[in-house]
Each structure stands twice: as C-alpha cells, then as structure tokens.
Amino acid sequence: MNPDTAAEQHVFLGLGSNLGQPETHVLRAFDGLARMPGSRLLRRSSLYRTAPVGFVDQPHFVNAVAEMRTVLSPEALLVAILALERDHGRVRSFANAPRTLDIDILLFGGLVRHTDRLTLPHPRAHLREFVLRPLAEIAPDCDFPGRGPVWELLAACEPQGVTRLGGVADAGTQASARMRSASLTQ
Numbered sequence: 001m002n003p004d005t006a007a008e009q010h011v012f013l014g015l016g017s018n019l020g021q022p023e024t025h026v027l028r029a030f031d032g033l034a035r036m037p038g039s040r041l042l043r044r045s046s047l048y049r050t051a052p053v054g055f056v057d058q059p060h061f062v063n064a065v066a067e068m069r070t071v072l073s074p075e076a077l078l079v080a081i082l083a084l085e086r087d088h089g090r091v092r093s094f095a096n097a098p099r100t101l102d103i104d105i106l107l108f109g110g111l112v113r114h115t116d117r118l119t120l121p122h123p124r125a126h127l128r129e130f131v132l133r134p135l136a137e138i139a140p141d142c143d144f145p146g147r148g149p150v151w152e153l154l155a156a157c158e159p160q161g162v163t164r165l166g167g168v169a170d171a172g173t174q175a176s177a178r179m180r181s182a183s184l185t186q
C-alpha cells in the first residue's frame, strides 16, 4: 500500500450556483477544489441546469459534482469548502436562498454520521435529481450506505427539471445503460 495515499478517503461533493455568473462560479470552484490542501480532484461532472427547489421564485441553478480523495477529516473538509464558498462571496440569508456558490459533502467514504455540524451522507442528496444525475454521470455504481447505488436512486427519482449544459461528450452513458437494463428486467 502506498503510504502517501493510505489515509485518503474517497469523497463526492455537490456544487451549485444561481447568482452572478453561475457557470463561472462552478468552474472556478472546481479549480479551488483542485488546489485544496491534502486533497486531489479526480473527476468533475458536466454542468447541469436545474429548476430551483423549495424557494422557487429565483433564477435557475447550475449544478455539478466533484469526485475527490482527501486526507482531511470530514470537519476539516467542511471548513475548507465553507472557506471556498466565502471566497465566492457567499452570503447566508434564508434557507434555499439564491447563492453564488454552495458546496455540500454528498458522501465521505462509507461514513454515516450525524452531528450538529455535519450529516453524512448529505441528508437530501439521494432525493435530488440535480445531485443524482451528475453523480450518475461520473460514478453510477457509487453506493449511498443503506440506500443503494446512484444509478438505482436516479431511476427511482421523479424528474425535477435538470438538463445537461455540456462537458463530457458521452455523459450519462453508463448510468443510462444501467437504467435501461433495469427497466427491461422489471
């Protein structure tokens, strides 16, 4: 085993923006994640355009997912992503308010944890098409502890107005193939 990577955890982060220039915020956030200490950015999904959830009278969102490895603890990773949000001028007003940049820890290895500061996996990720669709693009087999693989959660998710904006040429192919074969066997 490589001692440099022994303590690394495999994590997935969800990114979203609907203020200023959302695409630019998300693309720059990927660059910020690539520079994050103790961490490696492995893959980034395409960008997706998403209808707002909860507070619906606000601009559409741009969403994406990042796959990383990190030696940071979950709490240290949270501190680092909150700092990145602040660098993008994030101001917290009310729940589901428009934001320049939001980053959530979707999965931190197979860790299941609930504290005042952090719930892992993210408590709503498995219900949200804007999380599951980009996640299925880059990691369809990745498992939500106790819930199943991403492709299966996406197949069960009602459409919520998510469309791909561009990026990877054959995005979604692996997940679509799995969903097609699942529907054939049902």
Ligand code: AMP
Pocket: 078, 082, 096, 102, 103, 104, 105, 106, 116, 117, 118, 119, 120, 121, 122, 123
């Ligand atoms: P919001 O920006 O509205 O997504 O809320 C951010 C706050 O949610 C953070 O300051 C965390 O304390 C809390 N939180 C709880 N679980 C998570 C998670 N899995 N990822 C990111 N933030 C989380």
